[in-house]
Amino acid sequence: MHGEYKMPGGKLVVVDLDLRDGRFAGVRLSGDFFLEPDAALPVINAALEGQPTGIDDATLVAAIDAALPAGTTMYGISSAAIVVTLRRALHEGAPA
C-alpha cells in the first residue's frame, strides 16, 4: 500500500507498507523532507513496524516521538504528518 501527503506548509511525505496479521509490515517512509540525523529514518520505520491496525493516531504519533534520537530535527515533516500519510496508504483506493 502506498500513501502520499503534501504537508501544508511542508514537504511531500510518502509511506509504503503492507499488512500482515492485522499489523503494519515493511513500513517505508520517504519524501523530499529534511530530517536530521538521517539515522532517524530507519528509527521511524521501526517504530511503526508491527503496530496493530486498530491503534489510534495519537498513540502512533507518541510512538514515533518516543523513538526519535535525542536532538532530531524535522523540517517540512512532522510525526503527525507521517501518521496522516500512513492512514492515506491504508485507505488507498477508497474515494477521497
Next chain:
Amino acid sequence: MSRSDWRDHDWQLIHAAPQPPLLHMALDEALLDAVGAGRRPPTLRLWEWASPAVVIGRFQSLRNEVDFDAAQRHGIEVVRRISGGGAMFIEPGNTITYSIYAPLAMVEGLSFQESYALMDAWVLEALRELGIEAWYQPLNDLASAAGKIGGAAQTRRGGALLHHVTMAYDIDAAKMLDVLRIGREKLSDKGTASAAKRVDPLRSQTGLPRAGVVERMLATFRRLHGLADDRLREEELAQAQALVRDKFGTAAWITDVP
C-alpha cells in the same frame, strides 16, 4: 556563543573543471567535514558538471522519483545526495549549482527558514542586479514572478552547515518529465496545473550566457562577503574519491531508500 556574520569569515572559492556527478556528491561530504573540523575556511564551491544526472534527496524513494528505464535511455546517471529535499534534473550547461560550507556559528539561534533566507540573500541580490526580481519562498525554493528558479537544501553535521542550491539556467522540460516522476500530490498546493510550468530558467530571463551569469554571481558574493580564489587540495580530492568508492557509488547508498 554569539552568532557570526559573513564578514567574520575568510571565504574561499573553489571552481574546478567539470567533475562527474558522484564526485560532486562526495565533495559535499568531504568539504562539509573539512569546514566542520576547522581544516578548511568557510567555502563557496561552484559546480561544473561533466555528465547528466538526476540527483535525488537523502530521503527520496528511488523507485517513486525516477523512471529508471527513461534515465538509462537518455544516458542519465542517478545519484543520491546527503541533504534532504527533492530531485534535481541536471544536464551540463543547463544548471547553476553551488554549495556553501559555513560554520554553524553563522546560523546559531536561527530557525530553519531564517537560515535558508540568510544563505540565499546574496544570490537574490545577484539576481536582482541581473534584472530578475527573485525571492526565497519557504520552505526551500527560489522563486520569481515567472516561476520557480531553483531550490536549496541544507544539512548540518559537526560544526558546519551545508547549503547547496541548484538553479535552472536552461532546461529540457520534456526530458525532465520523462525521467522524473512528479506526482499529483506534490503539485497540489503549488498553484500550477503543469509540472513543466514549475521551473522558469535563467537563460530566458537574463539573455546572458551561463558563464556570464556565474561570473556576475561570484562578483556579487565577493563584493558582499569577500571571496579569495582557492582550489581543491590533494587530500580533499583523495577523500572524496574514497567516498565515491565506499559510499556514494555503492548500490547500498543509492537504494538506501528503495
